Amino acid sequence: MRETEQDKSQGAGAAADTAVDQLSVAQAQAELVRLAGALAAANRAYHTEDAPDISDAAYDALKRRNAEIEKRFPELKRPDSPSEQVGAAVSDGFGKVRHAVRMLSLENAFDDEEVTEFDQRIRRFLGLSDGAPLGYTAEPKIDGLSLSLRYESGRLVQAATRGDGEVGENVTANALTIADIPQTLAGAPEILEVRGEVYMSHADFAALNARQEAAGGKTFANPRNAAAGSLRQLDPEITRDRPLRFFAYAWGELSEPLATAQMGAIKRLSQLGFQTNPLTVRLDCTADLIRHYEDIEARRATLGYDIDGVVYKVDDLRLQERLGFRSTTPRWAIAHKFPAELAWTVLEAIDIQVGRTGALSPVARLRPITVGGVVVSNATLHNEDYIAGRDSNGALIREGRDIRVGDWVQVYRAGDVIPKIKDVDFARRSAESKPYIFPQHCPECGSVALREPGDAIHRCTGGLICPAQAVEKLKHFVSRGAFDIEGLGAKQIEMFFADDLLPIREPADIFTLAARDQANLAKLSNRDGFGERSAKKLFAAIEERRRIPLSKLLFALGIRHLGETGSAIIATHYETWPAFEAAMTAAQIGDGAEWDDLTGIDGVGAVMAASLVTTMQQEAERASIDRLVAQLDVQESRRVVADDSPVAGKTIVFTGTLEKMSRAEAKARAEALGAKVAGSVSAKTDLVVAGPGAGSKAKKAVDLGIETIDEDGWLALIGGA
DNA sequence: GTGCCTCGAGTTCC
DNA sequence: CTCGAGGCAC
Numbered sequence A: 001m002r003e004t005e006q007d008k009s010q011g012a013g014a015a016a017d018t019a020v021d022q023l024s025v026a027q028a029q030a031e032l033v034r035l036a037g038a039l040a041a042a043n044r045a046y047h048t049e050d051a052p053d054i055s056d057a058a059y060d061a062l063k064r065r066n067a068e069i070e071k072r073f074p075e076l077k078r079p080d081s082p083s084e085q086v087g088a089a090v091s092d093g094f095g096k097v098r099h100a101v102r103m104l105s106l107e108n109a110f111d112d113e114e115v116t117e118f119d120q121r122i123r124r125f126l127g128l129s130d131g132a133p134l135g136y137t138a139e140p141k142i143d144g145l146s147l148s149l150r151y152e153s154g155r156l157v158q159a160a161t162r163g164d165g166e167v168g169e170n171v172t173a174n175a176l177t178i179a180d181i182p183q184t185l186a187g188a189p190e191i192l193e194v195r196g197e198v199y200m201s202h203a204d205f206a207a208l209n210a211r212q213e214a215a216g217g218k219t220f221a222n223p224r225n226a227a228a229g230s231l232r233q234l235d236p237e238i239t240r241d242r243p244l245r246f247f248a249y250a251w252g253e254l255s256e257p258l259a260t261a262q263m264g265a266i267k268r269l270s271q272l273g274f275q276t277n278p279l280t281v282r283l284d285c286t287a288d289l290i291r292h293y294e295d296i297e298a299r300r301a302t303l304g305y306d307i308d309g310v311v312y313k314v315d316d317l318r319l320q321e322r323l324g325f326r327s328t329t330p331r332w333a334i335a336h337k338f339p340a341e342l343a344w345t346v347l348e349a350i351d352i353q354v355g356r357t358g359a360l361s362p363v364a365r366l367r368p369i370t371v372g373g374v375v376v377s378n379a380t381l382h383n384e385d386y387i388a389g390r391d392s393n394g395a396l397i398r399e400g401r402d403i404r405v406g407d408w409v410q411v412y413r414a415g416d417v418i419p420k421i422k423d424v425d426f427a428r429r430s431a432e433s434k435p436y437i438f439p440q441h442c443p444e445c446g447s448v449a450l451r452e453p454g455d456a457i458h459r460c461t462g463g464l465i466c467p468a469q470a471v472e473k474l475k476h477f478v479s480r481g482a483f484d485i486e487g488l489g490a491k492q493i494e495m496f497f498a499d500d501l502l503p504i505r506e507p508a509d510i511f512t513l514a515a516r517d518q519a520n521l522a523k524l525s526n527r528d529g530f531g532e533r534s535a536k537k538l539f540a541a542i543e544e545r546r547r548i549p550l551s552k553l554l555f556a557l558g559i560r561h562l563g564e565t566g567s568a569i570i571a572t573h574y575e576t577w578p579a580f581e582a583a584m585t586a587a588q589i590g591d592g593a594e595w596d597d598l599t600g601i602d603g604v605g606a607v608m609a610a611s612l613v614t615t616m617q618q619e620a621e622r623a624s625i626d627r628l629v630a631q632l633d634v635q636e637s638r639r640v641v642a643d644d645s646p647v648a649g650k651t652i653v654f655t656g657t658l659e660k661m662s663r664a665e666a667k668a669r670a671e672a673l674g675a676k677v678a679g680s681v682s683a684k685t686d687l688v689v690a691g692p693g694a695g696s697k698a699k700k701a702v703d704l705g706i707e708t709i710d711e712d713g714w715l716a717l718i719g720g721a
Numbered sequence B: 001g002t003g004c005c006t007c008g009a010g011t012t013c014c
Numbered sequence C: 001c002t003c004g005a006g007g008c009a010c
Helices: A005-015 A025-049 A056-072 A112-126 A202-214 A223-231 A236-241 A262-271 A286-302 A317-323 A384-388 A467-477 A490-498 A507-511 A513-519 A532-544 A550-556 A564-574 A577-586 A592-599 A606-617 A619-630 A663-672 A696-703 A711-719
Strands: A096-098 A136-142 A145-152 A155-161 A167-169 A191-199 A245-254 A281-283 A307-314 A333-337 A343-354 A360-371 A374-380 A408-414 A418-424 A449-451 A458-460 A547-549 A633-635 A651-655 A676-678 A687-690 A707-709
Touching: A112 A286, A112 A307, A112 A317, A112 A333, A136 A262, A136 A286, A145 A223, A145 A245, A155 A167, A191 A223, A202 A223, A223 A236, A245 A262, A262 A317, A281 A286, A286 A307, A307 A317, A343 A467, A360 A408, A360 A418, A360 A458, A374 A408, A374 A418, A467 A490, A467 A507, A507 A513, A507 A619, A513 A532, A547 A550, A550 A564, A550 A577, A550 A633, A564 A577, A577 A592, A577 A606, A592 A606, A606 A619, A651 A663, A651 A696, A663 A676, A663 A711, A687 A696, A687 A711, A696 A707, A707 A711
Parallel strands: A547 A633, A651 A676, A651 A687, A687 A707
Antiparallel strands: A096 A167, A136 A281, A136 A307, A145 A155, A145 A191, A191 A245, A307 A333, A343 A360, A343 A408, A360 A374, A408 A418, A449 A458
């Protein structure tokens, strides 16, 4: 398994165009290395910068070649094979599928008032009066897992889980074993993606658990987990044995429309052979929606399967189209959720955690209890006011009921996920209990913990000297979206931070690790949990990240108010580290050319600007950053200003809501293509890009006879550039 | 000034 | 996932 650098480059170069069945083992191996690198780079560009640097077709070609080589030389398949990992947080074992149309989530409503607001927001957006007719569909929200089924020429060709909405897991083989899912369709559109929910009925769940128990296998906590576990079996024959069902309720890519209304589309899906939920109805006003919700809630226990609310959708598909999407949810649908399950338990202690920005977060340690099918032992307490029973405005939310250690507290899972405390049983409180006193000092470093006026959060003022902040900052530094160093996650950071012989105390230390290991007798490769291989691998992974785009470096620094998006905006503005660094060094907060330049950037306000300048001018912090940058090869984020693009030299105005990119991003793209972006329409405007909800500006453009296009038209226009 | 809409930060469990 | 708050359009 030895290979020299020379073998590698020769192999890869010579092999790239060779037919797979003609490849030598060495060539195949070298090419797998090359493909893994290329695919990983493409994934990173696609996922974290939203700027794919190769076309989808080229990407697919790379993937296909990788798969072919792996198929012919299975013994060469790398543990980090790109065929098994695209994106992150998606488990191994299934191929990955990029959804042709993103699978979105739904906005939630927790009471009647929020449903009324939803209706009014839609009317406002569409310019409809309160009395104008506006129909909705209402259907139970099945508590299972969503699945997208792709049919081509009436044949099921692919089934994919939701994943992160963009990339899901390919579970086609398993979907083919589910009786409710037709394998062929008659009279369907050429391309049809049907979306719906895989679930398990109560009766089937009970029988399955009984069977599992009898066989000595593990039982499932609830039908949802059972459905999820069953669909994600590596062996489809196991899935076949599991009683899974499917309700269709939506669609993705279509070659032709299914109907003109949501209700009609559901009927069409039913006619094509899908199960659709019989409790789906069309209603004409919010009062009827709420009545239907109450009716379904009353029948909830008798349905025979779990539901967690009712989904309302605007019925008219043309209106759905006009309403469009926000970044992660459609404007035309909402999930009216049932009240969360509640459980009482004892609060045994309140601990304080210190975050990377120094925020002190109180955490409730609870006597473990099952809530909504999961055992909960921790819950966030947010801040001092929350413990005292006040909301962010200082208004009392649990009158006279502050939260104390030893109290019986009522726990629920917000959004069915995050455990929270809703209430305190005042009657069961012991006479000796005392109100919780929020610490005035950081529990980790002892520095004063300040709560700024108007702020809800205490922050440790220790900065770099606080070990908790330093560790959290380092964890952020190596996280996904930042340096993302393989083999150096949160756990390893904890270990290296505590290490005396080969410590990592600040980011720069990561990049001197290999050199220090060389000079040190206490080699990493002799440690527990580390062998020669893993140590070498870690050093190689670190080495790989010395070259880093400016945007990622900025994000990795963990400067307050500067997240992924802000970092990308700043990076494309200054383009290089020296330019950024010089501007930050010269800037004065609230004044001067550098300050005006910084705050003039679209998406950068005074708060973010001040945070940047303060950090870059703070002596200790700056020294640490300089030590880091000295170790790196920071790549510039140059704007490629094209002078031959279709919009070069033109003045463009964006109005209304942009759905496929943020405003700041659209502006940056336009400017990169040589266009000037203005805020208002005038005779000098050449082009107006109007999204849904566009008002006076779009009208003015029409009056002035200025060319107006929608977002898709805009993307088509710049797509070729 | 107000009212969205996004983004950032912090959080839990499997 | 949620909350708060920054930033921008109106």
